[in-house]
Amino acid sequence: MDIQSTFASQTPFQDNIVAVILQVLWLAFFALYMFYGQKIQVKIMLKEIEASLFRLKMMRNRGREITISTIKSISKNGDDPTERIDRLLEHVYIPPVNLDPSGIIRRLEHLINVRDFKFKEEVKMMIPDADDAQINNLTNMIEAATALNQIYKTVRHYFLIGKKTSSFYIILQLQMILPQIMMETKAYARALVAFKNGQPIGDGIGPLIAARLMRGSELYEIADDTVIGRVPMEGRVAYVLKAKGPGGNVGKPGEAIRQLLEEKEGEISRIIIIDAAQKFEGEKPGEVIEGTGVAIGGPGVDKYKVEEVATKYKIPLSAILIKEGIGDVVSTMRKEIADSVNDAIDRIKRIIRETTKEGDSIIIAGIGNTIGIAQ
CATH class of the missing domain: 3.40.50.1470 (Peptidyl-tRNA hydrolase)
Incomplete structure (x- = not known):
């Protein structure tokens, strides 16, 4: 009876200790979340974006390889098109000024025509004996590879900016639109195969x-x-x-x-x-x-x-x-x-x-x- 009474008398004290420990742990977790919760979220989001960025890089590199190998297989002059392709992948289109909208459509059309002409001329230089259908298909392929390159570099830019500044909102916005970016990128990657084989899209x-x-x-x-x-x-x-x-x-x-x-x-x-x-x-x-x-x-x-x-x-x-x-x-x-x-x-x-x-x-x-x- 003495042992039982002693044990019974200690139980409320032990319960109080457990409650105090749980309360301290909860307060510690709350304080940790208040001061470091956003930083933890940023780290998690950066890891997720980094994984997607790696997949974007793989698709970009794959697109470049398909473009180069396709042109090599068609070309009969034996020249290596790698340098020219790399230059085209970095090609940028600069839209016309829109501060004065008068005549902007005419200027826009001119720039688009010049850009299209440049890409086709570049293809002709790499494959002089290509017919019109091949030139158009290869031009489309280069444009798709260029789009993959630009998407990858844009996402990488905002990823590195967010990582450098630890800006929660930059990283959050990038993570929010990343699923749609990945869908579009996968579509461009599949388009390369269609353009290579001349299949309808x-x-x-x-x-x-x-x-x-x-x-x-x-x-x-x-x-x-x-x-x-x-x-x-x-x-x-x-x-x-x-x-x-x-x-x-x-x-x-x-x-x-x-x-x-x-x-x-x-x-x-x-x-x-x-x-x-x-x-x-x-x-x-x-x-x-x-x-x-x-x-x-x-x-x-x-x-x-x-x-x-x-x-x-x-x-x-x-x-x-x-x-x-x-x-x-x-x-x-x-x-x-x-x-x-x-x-x-x-x-x-x-x-x-x-x-x-x-x-x-x-x-x-x-x-x-x-x-x-x-x-």
Whole structure:
């Protein structure tokens, strides 16, 4: 009984000791978190970013190797293209000044044309006997490798700045957008394979639909790298245009539409633009929707030209959009996207029947990169 009573008398004291120890530990943890919690978070985020940066570097290096090896395999002169490729990977595009917006589209178009010409000339110097399709495909490949290089260097820049300054907000912002950056980078990495093999990519759905519509018709080149055909459709005359394939090329659809409208003096009942559009999460790739306006992406030169000339002649604009994910646009075309062609054509014909009269003339433009897609 004495032992039991002694043990019972010590239990409350021991419980108090445990409670005090737990409280001290909790206060110590709270103080540690208050003073060092953010630093610990920064260290964890930096480790995660560093791991992603390593993967970006691997994809960048892989893209460079694929580009160099592809050019070596095609070239017959035996010259090593490594130095020239490395120089192109560091090439930067400087946009025109926009403080005075007057004439900016004209200046922007000039700079884009100069840049495209430079890349193609560089490819010709490396492979003098390459045909137009090979030149366009290799130019696309170099541009994809350049994009991989720029993405890697940009992420590395902000990673090192955040690490040097221990800035929580720089590191936090980088970590927040890194998943989307990785998705886009993986898409560019897959695009290299498509450009190497000359395979159609998701962005080519517009030219693919246009090619289906103009099949069997007589074609001619209306603008640089842009072909057009006169196609009878639903009792109307459809002028169907696309970039000249099968090399990787987007053509000049804006200039082509402008020239055609000027030639016809505005006697066009409707313009229908077909292009890929980014889907929302939860939507299925290859879903076809309709819209109003000029569905042309990119820097805006072609979009501006079409809007200007359509406004001048008061021509209504319709859009057929095929939904695609970020990774689908520059990757090899998925079956779901290719299968949307028939649905898109049915919608085009319905729009023509409902909004125009028999005997009218319309323009149908398939927008996008026509790699792997002939006329």
